[in-house]
Amino acid sequence: MTARWGGRGPAWWAELRSRAATVDPGHTRLHLASVATAAMLCAALLTTGVRVLTGAPVTIVLFSVVLAMISNLAVNEPELARRRVTTALMVLPAAASATLSALLAGHWIAADTVFVLIMMVAVGVRRFGPRGTALGMATFSPYFLVQFLQVGPPGLPYLLAAVVIGIGSTFVLRCLVFVRRVETVLEALVRAFEARLHVVLLAASDVLDAHGRLAAPDLAPLQRAEFRLNETALLVADRLDDADDDPAVRRPAYLPGGAPPGGPDEAESEIAGLRQWIVDSELAAERVAMAVRRSVEHHDAIPADDREALGAGVRALAAATSVGTPRPMAASLYGSARDAVDDIVARPGGSGPDARAQRIGFAVLRLADAMQTTVEQAQRRIADRRDADATPGTPSEPERPGEAESDGLRLHTRQAVQVGVAGGLAIVVGELISPDRWYWAVIAAFVVFAGTASRGDVLSRGWARAVGTAGGVVAGMLLALLVAGNVLASLVLLFVCVFLALYLVRISQTMMAFWITAVLALVYGVIGQFSIETMVLRVQETLAGGALGMLAAYLILPTRSRNAFADALDEALSAVDASLRCSVDRALGRWGTDDPLEKAREVGTAVATVRDRARPLEHPFIRRPLRRGVHHTVRVLGALDHYTRLLAAQAATAHVPGWAGTLDPAAVRVRENVDGLRRILNDGWGPSDRREHGPDSSSADYGVASAEDLIDTAEADAAAQPADPPSAGPPSAGARTGGDTQPPQVPAGLPDLRLPGVEAVDTAGWVASTDPPVRNTTAGSPPGHRLRRLAAARLLRRIDQLAVGLARELRGGTWNEPPGHGAARVRLRR
Numbered sequence: 001m002t003a004r005w006g007g008r009g010p011a012w013w014a015e016l017r018s019r020a021a022t023v024d025p026g027h028t029r030l031h032l033a034s035v036a037t038a039a040m041l042c043a044a045l046l047t048t049g050v051r052v053l054t055g056a057p058v059t060i061v062l063f064s065v066v067l068a069m070i071s072n073l074a075v076n077e078p079e080l081a082r083r084r085v086t087t088a089l090m091v092l093p094a095a096a097s098a099t100l101s102a103l104l105a106g107h108w109i110a111a112d113t114v115f116v117l118i119m120m121v122a123v124g125v126r127r128f129g130p131r132g133t134a135l136g137m138a139t140f141s142p143y144f145l146v147q148f149l150q151v152g153p154p155g156l157p158y159l160l161a162a163v164v165i166g167i168g169s170t171f172v173l174r175c176l177v178f179v180r181r182v183e184t185v186l187e188a189l190v191r192a193f194e195a196r197l198h199v200v201l202l203a204a205s206d207v208l209d210a211h212g213r214l215a216a217p218d219l220a221p222l223q224r225a226e227f228r229l230n231e232t233a234l235l236v237a238d239r240l241d242d243a244d245d246d247p248a249v250r251r252p253a254y255l256p257g258g259a260p261p262g263g264p265d266e267a268e269s270e271i272a273g274l275r276q277w278i279v280d281s282e283l284a285a286e287r288v289a290m291a292v293r294r295s296v297e298h299h300d301a302i303p304a305d306d307r308e309a310l311g312a313g314v315r316a317l318a319a320a321t322s323v324g325t326p327r328p329m330a331a332s333l334y335g336s337a338r339d340a341v342d343d344i345v346a347r348p349g350g351s352g353p354d355a356r357a358q359r360i361g362f363a364v365l366r367l368a369d370a371m372q373t374t375v376e377q378a379q380r381r382i383a384d385r386r387d388a389d390a391t392p393g394t395p396s397e398p399e400r401p402g403e404a405e406s407d408g409l410r411l412h413t414r415q416a417v418q419v420g421v422a423g424g425l426a427i428v429v430g431e432l433i434s435p436d437r438w439y440w441a442v443i444a445a446f447v448v449f450a451g452t453a454s455r456g457d458v459l460s461r462g463w464a465r466a467v468g469t470a471g472g473v474v475a476g477m478l479l480a481l482l483v484a485g486n487v488l489a490s491l492v493l494l495f496v497c498v499f500l501a502l503y504l505v506r507i508s509q510t511m512m513a514f515w516i517t518a519v520l521a522l523v524y525g526v527i528g529q530f531s532i533e534t535m536v537l538r539v540q541e542t543l544a545g546g547a548l549g550m551l552a553a554y555l556i557l558p559t560r561s562r563n564a565f566a567d568a569l570d571e572a573l574s575a576v577d578a579s580l581r582c583s584v585d586r587a588l589g590r591w592g593t594d595d596p597l598e599k600a601r602e603v604g605t606a607v608a609t610v611r612d613r614a615r616p617l618e619h620p621f622i623r624r625p626l627r628r629g630v631h632h633t634v635r636v637l638g639a640l641d642h643y644t645r646l647l648a649a650q651a652a653t654a655h656v657p658g659w660a661g662t663l664d665p666a667a668v669r670v671r672e673n674v675d676g677l678r679r680i681l682n683d684g685w686g687p688s689d690r691r692e693h694g695p696d697s698s699s700a701d702y703g704v705a706s707a708e709d710l711i712d713t714a715e716a717d718a719a720a721q722p723a724d725p726p727s728a729g730p731p732s733a734g735a736r737t738g739g740d741t742q743p744p745q746v747p748a749g750l751p752d753l754r755l756p757g758v759e760a761v762d763t764a765g766w767v768a769s770t771d772p773p774v775r776n777t778t779a780g781s782p783p784g785h786r787l788r789r790l791a792a793a794r795l796l797r798r799i800d801q802l803a804v805g806l807a808r809e810l811r812g813g814t815w816n817e818p819p820g821h822g823a824a825r826v827r828l829r830r
Contacts (some may be wrong), residue, residue, distance in 0.1 A: 025192035025232045026185050033503035035178050036072035037495060039169040043068040046165045056158040059149040063159060066145055067094065067166030069498070072174060073505060074137040076130045084175045086131045090138035091167050097139045098159045101146035111147060112427050118143050119423045119446055124416035138167075140446070148439045189236045193278065194321045196232045197285050197371070200225040201318035204292045208311045208360075217296055226289050233282040234604055283646050284367040288314065291360040300353035306344055310357065313340035313364040321371065334368040341365060411453060414557040419449050422552035426545045433544060437537050444545025449553070453568075456561030456616025458553035461509055462546035468513030469542045473535040475514065476521025480530050487526060494522045513542075561616040565630070566685035568613040572606035572637055573678035577671050579603050579644050580799070583651035584667040587792055588660045600648035607641040610634060633681070636806045640674075640799060647795040650788050659789060662714040666793075669707035670800045676704035677807045684810060699807040707800045711793055718789035 024030050047064040050056055071090055077083040097118065104111040122136035142163065151159060203222040210217035292314075295302065302310070313336075319325065320333035341361035347354075426445035430438030448462040479497075483489040501515035517538060524530040553559075579599040586596045617630045679702050683691045693701050 025196070025235050026189040028185075028235075029503050029506060031178070031180060032072065032506075033499050035174045036069055036170075036502045037499045038178075039068040039072060039173045040065045040498065041495065042173065043166045043169040046169070047162055050158075050161060050165070054158070056161075057151075057155060059151060059155070060158045060162040063142075063145050063149060063151075064162035064166035064169075067142065067163060068169045069502070070137055070141045071134075071167045071170040073502070074134040075170075075174075076133070080175065080179060082131070084171070086134050087167065087171045087175055089131075090134060091163060093135050093139040094142045094163045094167060095160055098142040098146050098163055099156060101143040102151055102153055102156045102159060105146075105150065105152040112424075115143060115147065115427070115442075116420050116424045120416040120420040123419045123449060124412055126415075127412040144439065144442070189232070191323060193229075193232050193236055193281075194371075195323050196225070196229040197281070198318050198321040198323070200229050200285050200289055201314055201321065204289055205311055205314045205318060207292050207296060208307060208314060211296055211300075211302065211307065219293055219296060222289055222293065226286060229282060229285060230604065231608075233278055234601065234608070236278050280649055281367070281370040283642070283649060284363065284370040286642060288317075288360070288363040288367055291356065291363045295353070295356045295360065298353065298356065300356055302353065302357050306357055309340050309344060310360050310364070313337045313361070316340060317364065317367055317371070320368075331372065334372045337364055337368045411559065414559060415449050415452075418552040418556045419446060419549070421556050422446075422449075422545075422549040425548045425552070429544050429548065430541055433540055434537050437534075437541055440538055440541035441545035441548070444542045445549040445552075446545075448546055448549035452553075453613060454559045454561040454564035454616065455550070455553040457564070457613075459550050460616055462550045464509040465513045466539075466543055466546050468508075468510035469517050470539055471510075472514040472517025473521070473539055476518040477532060477535055479518055480521045480525040483522075484525065490522050490526050494519055494526070497522065561613070562685050565610070565613045565617060566682055568606070568610045569633070569637070569681045569685065570678055572603065572610050573640075573674055573681070575599070575603045575606040576640055576644055576799075577674050577678075579648060580667060580671050580674065580796075583644075583648045583792075584663060587651040587656060587789075588663065589657040596648035596652050597645075600645040603641050603644050607637050610637055633806070633810075636802055640802050643795050643798045643802070647792060647799070650792045650795065656789055659714070659717060662710075662717040663793075666707055666710035666714040666796060669705070669710050670796055670803070673704050673707060673800055673803045673807065676702035677803045677810075680704075680807050680810050697811060699804070699811045702807065704804055704807040706804050708797070711797045711800065714796075715790060715793040718793055 043064040044061055047056075047061045051058065051061060071087060075083055075086050075090070077086050100114065101111070104114060118140055122140040125132040125136040142159075146159060200222070203225045207217045207219065207222055316333045316337035320330040320337070325333070341364045344358055344361040345365060347358065422445040423442055426441040427438060430441030433441070444462075444465060448458050448465065450461075452458050452461055479493055480490075483493060497515045497519045501512050501519065504511040504515070517535075520538065521530060521535060524534060578594075579596070579602070582594045582599040583596045585594075611634055614630050614634050676699065679692055680699065683693060
């Protein structure tokens with residue numbers, strides 16, 4: 001690792017804090033695991049008190065504790081008001097399910113039949129969103145637990161009390177006591193965003209340092225850091241939506257594009273401004289990483305002095321974003337970053353390696369400006385919320401029935417049938433393996449369908465659970481032997497294992513199964529029933545249930561991984577189309593109900609789904625040509641996501657109605673090309689009965705045709721508009737110095753964002769001032785409308801190039817993709 005500045009204290013401590021902040025953005029997993037563990041402990045204490053007073057069986061303690069855990073894990077409503085309602089509603093299906101299970105005790109045929117039906121209902125209601133998922137789990141879990149604990153009608157009053165205690169403990173602790181204020185979560189997320197950006201910059205710095213010493217520096221850490229930065233930015237945007245409780249009151253002074261909040265009555269909320277600042281900083285960071293990657297991929301021989309200057313600028317940005325760096329020091333470091341690259345960006349533009357090195361310098365300037373503004377505005381927003389009187393938020397509107405109906409109904413209905421078959425078989429096979437431990441097989445068959453969309457997902461989940469269970473058996477045996485006879489140590493370890501299982505449940509099924517199995521080993525040790533045979537039986541039952549779940553997914557109404565991938569691609573490209581329409585409308589001053597940044601964020605969410613659906617198709621067991629095609633398609637979708645968000649950020653502040661005559665036809669053509677690419681991918685990955693054309697068709701058959709000429713016209717129209725007044729943005733270097741300079745030459749294949757009379761313009765369309773005093777004074781100042789129009793046109797061109805290039809390539813044509821994406825000729829293979 002390269003040398004780095006720290007904040008207060010040693011550099012290693014600042015680095016450790018920065019890395020720690022990226023592990024759990026916003027401390028969401030830590031909060032969930034802590035509250036859930038506390039709720040379980042509270043439920044255990046209360047039911048133990050009830051047991052002492054009434055003589056109830058010990059089984060109600062276990063019943064209440066598990067319900068406390070389930071009610072924490074199952075409720076994923078982002079808003080506090082909806083979370084309270086959903087948690088409270090869980091009492092009703094839980095009580096009804098427990099009552100039915102107790103009444104059916106002793107009637108095992110009827111009980112098992114109803115159990116299968118309840119599993120199907122619990123999966124089917126997931127189509128109603130987070131609340132349906134939570135209520136489904138509240139129906140399934142109590143029924144299963146009562147059957148497992150063999151509680152009959154005499155124990156029904158105790159069961160109902162345990163339902164209220166278990167779910168009530170969660171409600172009190174999670175919804176009333178340990179409620180996290182929005183500004184607290186937001187502050188932690190902004191800190192995590194800075195830390196993620198810090199990791200990106202460190203990786204970029206290491207690549208720059210290695211660029212002069214190694215023939216092919218490793219770019220994988222930089223790419224991983226970019227991906228995680230995007231994930232954190234989406235988390236921040238989600239929390240900003242929750243915080244936007246009064247959009248008509250608080251408005252920012254200006255937006256990252258430089259224009260004041262616009263629209264009817266200036267109805268841009270302060271949250272909308274902060275959301276754009278976050279997007280702006282993320283895109284600027286991606287620009288730094290992309291510029292460094294392109295220089296490496298072209299094997300540019302950057303002079304040692306220039307490489308050191310660029311490295312110093314990147315390292316200064318990394319130090320400024322390190323967790324714990326005081327704000328005055330961070331501001332000084334941002335200035336140091338600008339000064340480090342000052343000589344590089346002040347040079348007349350060149351071509352090839354010189355231009356790419358200069359683009360890294362522009363990117364450093366842009367990120368310094370964007371990040372300084374983002375952090376300042378975030379801190380101000382958090383302080384304003386702390387100072388404001390607390391007012392209850394307004395619950396958001398429930399999901400529109402049509403949003404998930406067409407796709408969700410089909411998916412969850414299929415899964416309900418599959419889980420019914422798998423659950424029924426698991427009951428039979430589980431009892432054949434062990435009449436006393438059959439429930440492990442049923443649980444394994446049920447959980448492999450959670451959060452899955454295809455049979456490949458089910459296979460991955462089942463395999464992960466089997467591996468985690470096998471590892472947990474070994475760990476559980478070691479822990480049980482280690483604390484044998486020590487009840488206090490066993491209980492402490494038990495709750496530690498529960499905490500770890502809850503902390504990791506959302507990121508690793510393998511680790512969750514690992515720690516839950518360790519918990520079971522400790523429980524059996526505490527009650528004196530631990531044995532190696534029992535642990536081995538746990539593995540056998542889990543393998544049997546998981547295998548039956550995977551078998552049902554493959555044979556009963558299967559959803560192929562290819563089809564799920566095709567559906568995700570369809571949704572992602574539809575989101576790109578909607579984002580383009582919204583961005584162009586906003587750029588032309590057509591004010592509607594849609595926010596370009598919100599639409600662009602939907603593209604990011606859809607592309608994240610594409611990545612998830614692609615994982616089963618990128619497994620090492622899959623044929624290499626198919627894996628390469630999937631990987632390449634996902635990369636192009638990621639590039640479309642990047643440029644779509646960048647276009648939305650430009651359009652949010654560019655309102656030019658007079659441009660409609662040339663921009664509208666260009667945008668329509670680009671959207672038609674995106675739609676053509678969507679149809680091509682549907683034909684290639686979707687089911688055969690949905691094919692629109694045969695395998696020998698060309699991209700033209702889908703209406704794909706380059707929009708270059710139309711975009712040229714729109715760009716010429718934008719360039720021909722009158723220049724903005726000097727106050728619209730920082731003056732150009734030529735205007736300040738009065739000197740005659742040669743305009744920079746843009747290398748072939750790279751977006752040309754030059755303007756007549758402007759020496760230095762970065763690839764996002766912002767003027768890069770080459771005069772340090774002026775630049776530092778106007779840090780974060782916007783470009784004029786003319787610059788924004790030209791930047792928007794060139795971003796539209798880049799989107800068109802990606803869509804048309806991939807469409808031609810998938811139909812067997814050729815595509816000489818611009819540098820930086822490494823396109824390989826990959827024809828869609830079935």
